[in-house]
Every structure is written in C-alpha cells, then in structure tokens.
Amino acid sequence: MADPILETRGLSKSFGALKASDDISMTLKPGEIHALIGPNGAGKSTLIQQISGALQPDAGTIALMGQDVTGHSMQARAKAGLARTFQISNLVMKDTVLQNVMLGALGASGRVWRFFSPILSNQSLLDVAEHALERVGLHDHRDRRTDELSHGQRRQLEVAIALTLKPKAFVMDEPMAGLGADGSKRLTGFLDTLRNEAPILLVEHDMDAVFALADRISVLVYGRIIATGSVYDIRANPDVRAAYLGDEA
Amino acid sequence: MMSERYLNAGVLIALLIVPIWAHLADAPYTITLATRVAILALAAVGLNIALGLGGLVSLGHAVFFGIGGYAMGVLAHHAQTYTALDLGIFTVDGTKSMPIIWLVAVGTSAVAAVIIGALSLRTSGVYFIMITLAFGQMFYYFAISWSTYGGEDGLSIYLRNDFPGLNTLIPIQFFAICFAVLSLVLLLQAGVSRSAFGLALNAARQAPTRVEAVGLNPKRLQFVAFILSATITGLAGALFADLNRFVSPSMFSWQFSGEIMVFVILGGVGRLCGPVVGAAVFVLLEHVLGGLTEFWHIYLGLILLIIVQFARGGIVGLLATDRGQHG
Numbered sequence: 001m002a003d004p005i006l007e008t009r010g011l012s013k014s015f016g017a018l019k020a021s022d023d024i025s026m027t028l029k030p031g032e033i034h035a036l037i038g039p040n041g042a043g044k045s046t047l048i049q050q051i052s053g054a055l056q057p058d059a060g061t062i063a064l065m066g067q068d069v070t071g072h073s074m075q076a077r078a079k080a081g082l083a084r085t086f087q088i089s090n091l092v093m094k095d096t097v098l099q100n101v102m103l104g105a106l107g108a109s110g111r112v113w114r115f116f117s118p119i120l121s122n123q124s125l126l127d128v129a130e131h132a133l134e135r136v137g138l139h140d141h142r143d144r145r146t147d148e149l150s151h152g153q154r155r156q157l158e159v160a161i162a163l164t165l166k167p168k169a170f171v172m173d174e175p176m177a178g179l180g181a182d183g184s185k186r187l188t189g190f191l192d193t194l195r196n197e198a199p200i201l202l203v204e205h206d207m208d209a210v211f212a213l214a215d216r217i218s219v220l221v222y223g224r225i226i227a228t229g230s231v232y233d234i235r236a237n238p239d240v241r242a243a244y245l246g247d248e249a
Numbered sequence: 250m251m252s253e254r255y256l257n258a259g260v261l262i263a264l265l266i267v268p269i270w271a272h273l274a275d276a277p278y279t280i281t282l283a284t285r286v287a288i289l290a291l292a293a294v295g296l297n298i299a300l301g302l303g304g305l306v307s308l309g310h311a312v313f314f315g316i317g318g319y320a321m322g323v324l325a326h327h328a329q330t331y332t333a334l335d336l337g338i339f340t341v342d343g344t345k346s347m348p349i350i351w352l353v354a355v356g357t358s359a360v361a362a363v364i365i366g367a368l369s370l371r372t373s374g375v376y377f378i379m380i381t382l383a384f385g386q387m388f389y390y391f392a393i394s395w396s397t398y399g400g401e402d403g404l405s406i407y408l409r410n411d412f413p414g415l416n417t418l419i420p421i422q423f424f425a426i427c428f429a430v431l432s433l434v435l436l437l438q439a440g441v442s443r444s445a446f447g448l449a450l451n452a453a454r455q456a457p458t459r460v461e462a463v464g465l466n467p468k469r470l471q472f473v474a475f476i477l478s479a480t481i482t483g484l485a486g487a488l489f490a491d492l493n494r495f496v497s498p499s500m501f502s503w504q505f506s507g508e509i510m511v512f513v514i515l516g517g518v519g520r521l522c523g524p525v526v527g528a529a530v531f532v533l534l535e536h537v538l539g540g541l542t543e544f545w546h547i548y549l550g551l552i553l554l555i556i557v558q559f560a561r562g563g564i565v566g567l568l569a570t571d572r573g574q575h576g
Binding site: 052073076084086092099100108110112115119122145165 | 440445446448449463464466572
C-alpha cells in the first residue's frame with residue numbers, strides 16, 4: 001500500500017470542556033478522495049483548521065508526505081504542498097478574479113520580492129493563473145472584481161487558487177456549499193478528475209456529492225471518528241445511521 | 250468625474266503651474282507654500298504606503314520625518330560650525346550636500362523602521378497604533394533632551410544646503426527639487442503597486458489568511474512596506490528641514506503623525522495622489538482660514554468629518570471614476 005500523503009495521529013483539541021477533536025487518526029492516500037462527514041458541531045472545521053495550520057492541536061501529530069508539520073505555520077504547510085479552500089470564501093474582494101489567481105501562482109513561485117516589473121506581464125505566472133481559471137470555468141470573468149462574483153463563482157475561484165499551488169494534497173472545506181444543483185454537479189465532475197493530480201480531503205454536507213466521489217468516508221461525531229470505510233460500508237454501518245444519516249440513507 | 254490617471258496628472262500639473270506663475274508674478278511666498286505642499290505630500294505619500302497599501306495604521310510616522318530632519322540638521326550644523334561629528338569609533342565631517350544628506354536621512358530612517366517595525370508588527374489593530382505612537386513620543390522626548398543639537402530650541406541652519414548645478418536659495422529652484430523628488434517617488438510607488446510585491450501586499454492587507462494559504466507571510470510583506478514607507482517620510486523630513494532651515498523636536502511630535510494621516514484620509518487612503526491632494530487642501534485651509542481665525546482647525550475637523558462620513562475614498566475617490574481598493 002502506498003504511503004499516505006497526509007496523516008494525523010492522535011489529534012486532540014479541546015475548547016474548555018468541549019472536546020472538538022478526540023484522538024483523531026486518519027490518512028489521505030495518493031489518488032483518493034477521502035470525505036469527512038458529520039453533523040453540525042461534530043468538529044469538522046476544527047480538524048481542518050488543525051490540518052491546515054490555523055489551529056494548534058493540544059496533542060497528536062500531523063504529517064505531510066511523511067514529514068512532521070505539526071508545529072508549522074499555515075504558510076509553511078502551503079509551501080510544503082497543502083492547498084486549502086475555505087468554507088467561507090477567503091478572497092481578495094477588491095482585486096480582480098485574475099489578481100486572485102495570480103496571488104496563488106505567485107505564492108507557488110515564491111518570487112514575491114520583485115518591486116518593479118509589472119506582475120500582470122509575467123507570462124509564466126499568467127499562464128498558470130489563466131489555466132487554473134479555465135479549468136474551473138471562470139476564464140470569462142477574469143477581469144471582474146471579486147466582490148461582483150456570485151457566491152458559486154467565488155467557490156470556483158477558491159478552487160482555482162488552490163490549483164495554482166500545484167499541491168501534493170487538497171483540503172477542501174465545503175466546496176459545494178451554496179452552489180446549487182447544477183454547480184454541484186459540475187464541481188463533482190471536476191473533483192472526480194482532480195484526484196489523479198493530488199488526493200483530496202473533502203469536508204462536505206452534500207451527500208450526493210460525497211457518495212459519488214469518495215473512495216473512503218470518515219464519520220465524525222462529537223470530535224471522534226466513529227467509522228471509516230467505503231461508501232458501501234458507511235451506508236450500511238448501523239452506528240452511522242443512528243448518529244448521523246438517519247432516514248436520509 | 251474622470252479616470253484617476255488624468256486626475257493625478259491634473260493634480261501634479263496644478264502643483265507645478267502655481268509656483269511657476271508665482272515665480273513670474275514675483276510672489277515668492279506662494280512658491281514657498283507650494284514647496285510646503287510638495288514636501289508634506291511626500292511625507293504623506295510615505296505614510297500612504299504603510300497605511301493605504303499595507304493597512305498599517307502608524308501613528309508614529311513623525312519619527313521618520315524627525316529623523317530625516319535631524320539628519321539634515323546635524324550634518325549641516327557640523328558643516329557650518331566646522332566641527333567634526335564624533336560617531337564613537339570614528340569621526341566624519343558635516344556636509345552641506347543635499348544628495349548626501351538625503352542618503353543619510355533615508356538610511357537612518359530605514360534602520361529605525363527595521364527596529365520599530367520588527368517590534369510593532371508583533372501586534373495589530375489598536376496595539377499597533379499605540380506602539381508606534383509610543384515610539385514617536387520616545388523620539389520626541391529624546392530630541393528635547395538632546396542638548397548638543399539645541400534640545401527644545403532646535404537647530405538653525407543659516408544657509409540652505411547645496412544641490413549640484415542649482416541655487417537652492419532661489420525659491421523656484423528649491424521647489425523644482427522637491428517637486429522632482431515627489432514625482433519620482435510617485436512614479437516608483439505606481440510601479441511597486443503593480444509589481445509582484447504590490448499584489449501580495451495588497452492581498453495581505455485585505456485577506457491575510459488567504460496570503461498565508463498560498464504560502465506567503467503577510468507580516469513580512471507589511472514589514473518591508475513599513476520600511477519603504479519610513480524612508481520616504483524620512484526623505485521628506487530632510488527636505489522640510491531645508492525648507493525652513495530649522496529643525497526642532499516638533500518634527501517628532503505625535504500631532505505631526507496625526508496631521509499626515511489627515512492628509513492621507515482627506516485625499517483618499519491608498520490613492521496614489523491622495524496625499525498630494527490632502528496636503529494641498531490642508532496648506533490652503535491653513536493659509537486661507539488661518540488668516541481669518543486662529544481656530545481654523547475647527548473647519549478642518551468639519552471637512553474631515555464630512556469626508557469620513559460620506560466619501561470614504563477621500564477627495565480623489567469623490568472625483569475619480571475608478572473604484573479604489575478601499576472604496
């Protein structure tokens with residue numbers, strides 16, 4: 001079996017008496033989409049924040065490509081190849097769409113200490129940025145200001161920025177949220193091919209998307225992973241049905 | 250309403266035409282006013298890089314203005330008294346050469362900005378404002394107690410410093426120097442804001458976590474912006490001291506830090522020529538209303554209130570058709 005790209009071991013995080021993450025060990029293997037599901041307040045976002053480096057765990061370790069990155073900043077993890085999309089769009093709202101993806105391309109190139117040559121005439125960065133926009137279907141909107149975009153388009157832009165980083169692993173926090181049926185369907189198709197470039201840790205509420213995409217699903221309830229398995233296993237798991245899926249499954 | 254580019258050109262042309270007219274009409278005081286506008290604008294252009302581009306609300310930029318002023322004062326003082334400046338390990342002669350004074354002003358401002366920036370940027374928000382203010386006060390009281398260079402009374406420099414090929418005592422020639430420096434700095438700023446650094450800095454101000462998520466360090470970007478910003482305000486300080494042929498601790502005062510912030514807000518935060526417009530309006534009001542009443546600041550306050558309430562893009566934002574980064 002291939003070594004995992006991303007691995008957490010015994011991750012724990014408490015806020016006062018609340019155990020938001022309770023001894024979480026999970027892996028993300030090459031080529032897979034590993035979906036993380038669970039009811040609201042189960043600790044999905046807390047886990048994502050620890051993995052991306054926005055929060056420090058109280059205990060446990062996080063490894064990226066076998067390297068311990070537990071103490072690393074979000075910035076260092078991004079450099080090491082972890083691309084994150086945010087649950088609430090985190091974009092440079094008063095910049096254009098193109099400038100936002102250029103920022104990603106610039107971050108990946110690391111050549112930020114250039115004070116005079118205009119960045120929008122840097123052809124190699126421009127190519128990376130425009131290619132990413134084309135792939136998510138935003139190229140026609142490249143010159144619009146980001147705050148003029150619809151909610152769904154902002155979600156697409158989040159994904160486009162992640163693409164420019166050419167990451168080793170994606171961590172996506174509810175990329176389908178608010179997309180509508182059509183948008184979800186299109187993004188589902190896109191993520192399906194994206195897994196071949198880098199595995200995706202996917203937090204998602206849209207069960208149709210999760211069941212269509214996930215190679216493995218982990219179910220988080222009260223900060224604990226109560227089950228990990230294939231779509232079939234999870235659908236059949238009585239604990240999961242009781243805790244989360246209810247009649248929906 | 251017009252595009253910001255034309256507006257900027259118009260502002261600079263106006264700032265150039267007025268003193269030329271005054272020169273032909275033999276009105277030297279008007280030239281001095283225009284020179285004052287150019288220099289104060291330059292100081293505010295410096296602050297605008299930290300504040301407008303970097304999002305750093307520094308209430309201590311008078312530190313760099315004062316450092317630039319004292320760089321000029323100290324060097325010119327030693328030159329005019331024919332005494333050597335003892336730097337501990339070695340001594341140097343004073344100088345009356347503007348380009349050398351500018352280099353020293355820029356260099357010392359940069360060193361101060363590295364220290365102040367490294368400490369202040371550990372904080373943000375109100376704490377950043379307070380720390381920069383505290384540094385300003387430290388420098389202010391240091392200057393007051395620095396008796397070698399006049400203490401509270403400051404330093405008088407008898408003759409304006411020299412610039413190769415020009416007679417700086419002729420008002421229009423000194424204006425030309427200040428205007429050229431201002432234009433050059435604005436040109437550089439326009440270039441920087443379109444560069445890779447400019448893009449990243451702009452993002453660091455608006456969405457710092459986004460910048461981290463692409464693997465860049467927003468604080469480091471802001472730190473470099475702070476240093477750039479300080480060197481420009483420092484350069485303005487050296488010119489200001491030369492305009493008045495006088496340096497005093499008041500250049501370090503927190504009131505001055507506030508004043509240049511008023512220029513930036515009045516003209517338009519983050520707008521290239523915002524500080525120029527702001528400084529021009531300020532000097533005009535000071536000149537026109539100051540002649541009528543001692544309490545002219547009341548009217549300035551009123552105008553500022555209206556701008557902040559109804560025109561967040563400042564005067565430039567009000568007149569330009571382009572949407573700014575802060576509007």
